[in-house]
Amino acid sequence: MTFDAIDSWWWPLAFILIAGWLATDMWRWLGVLMGNRIDETSEILVYIRSVATALVAAVIAQLIIFPSGTLSETPVLLRIAAALTGFSTYIFIGRHVGLGVLAALVVLSAGIVLDI
Amino acid sequence: MNEESLNPEKSGRYWLLKGMREAICLPTFLLMCAFVGFAGLARENGITMLQALVMTSTIWALPACVVLITAIANGATLIAAFIAVTLSSARMMPMAIALIPEMRTKKTRTWVLLLLSHFIAITAWVIALRRFKDVPKQYRTYYFGGLGGTITLINQFVVLGVYLSANSFPPQVLGVLFFLTPIYFLTSLWGSARETTGKIAMVVGLLMGPFFYLNLPGLDLLATGFIGGTIAYFIGRFMRARNAKGET
Numbered sequence: 387m388t389f390d391a392i393d394s395w396w397w398p399l400a401f402i403l404i405a406g407w408l409a410t411d412m413w414r415w416l417g418v419l420m421g422n423r424i425d426e427t428s429e430i431l432v433y434i435r436s437v438a439t440a441l442v443a444a445v446i447a448q449l450i451i452f453p454s455g456t457l458s459e460t461p462v463l464l465r466i467a468a469a470l471t472g473f474s475t476y477i478f479i480g481r482h483v484g485l486g487v488l489a490a491l492v493v494l495s496a497g498i499v500l501d502i
Numbered sequence: 503m504n505e506e507s508l509n510p511e512k513s514g515r516y517w518l519l520k521g522m523r524e525a526i527c528l529p530t531f532l533l534m535c536a537f538v539g540f541a542g543l544a545r546e547n548g549i550t551m552l553q554a555l556v557m558t559s560t561i562w563a564l565p566a567c568v569v570l571i572t573a574i575a576n577g578a579t580l581i582a583a584f585i586a587v588t589l590s591s592a593r594m595m596p597m598a599i600a601l602i603p604e605m606r607t608k609k610t611r612t613w614v615l616l617l618l619s620h621f622i623a624i625t626a627w628v629i630a631l632r633r634f635k636d637v638p639k640q641y642r643t644y645y646f647g648g649l650g651g652t653i654t655l656i657n658q659f660v661v662l663g664v665y666l667s668a669n670s671f672p673p674q675v676l677g678v679l680f681f682l683t684p685i686y687f688l689t690s691l692w693g694s695a696r697e698t699t700g701k702i703a704m705v706v707g708l709l710m711g712p713f714f715y716l717n718l719p720g721l722d723l724l725a726t727g728f729i730g731g732t733i734a735y736f737i738g739r740f741m742r743a744r745n746a747k748g749e750t
Contacts, residue, residue: 388580441724444707445687472689
């Protein structure tokens, strides 16, 4: 059953509510119910976080290396250079997310304007 | 004169409004820019405005929204999409576990916390953990409700605005704004990683993601999550064991 499986207005919304809302909020509810009962340093949580982080990192890499739309017309090396600049700025200059993002956007915009 | 007008800091309304005011800050602005990019991505993948608004309000976690759209674009089944989003949202549980005890008093009802937990996502969570020390414990639920509710609402309007006006955006500007999303995640995810394992998982995921994207299309996110996450977990465990040995 894919997103386009049933040609109706309600099926895509049901798809979003099950695969999106339920899949996300159930973790928040579980977190509330477990509350103090689970030790935050417990091994299983370290493992769950590790799997989730690797998955989100895969999404990040996909957005940088295989983007859709107009970004895909820019050279992949420019996008990687912009991402590395942004990340190094964040790491080496005071851990400001804003500065890191700004640095990456400046490199990307400069590359687009100069048509590198 | 009631107690509230004599001492405004002793009313829930005061802290609700304070949370709403403090939602207007740099991290929220960055998130708004990222949501402009998200709305652009949603449009490009044929998601309607109503569907994008439902995603924004009910999921309220940008990585999960992006994972869902990626799954939809790749023609994933409901089960596959559910598993992919479930994995990407698993972070919410430890985030909730960390935040809820700071809001809970003996009088707090569980359903209030269940409702408020919906606002847990990187931005509101980081702000709340930083600001809670200045909020009296019995008013933290009000503060977090005001904060999280406002950030969520603002981004509904961002998505609405992009859908109504994206045609007038120069495509290059939309492209550059869209690039904000991965960089925003890259930096804030690194910042929120509590242990070395999280950072190893990020590096492994960044390297493995593109490999599986090319070699295992459709299952790439799941494969990277499980294989990369498991490798990262054991590397992290090995490093911890070695450090512990070194200390004794």
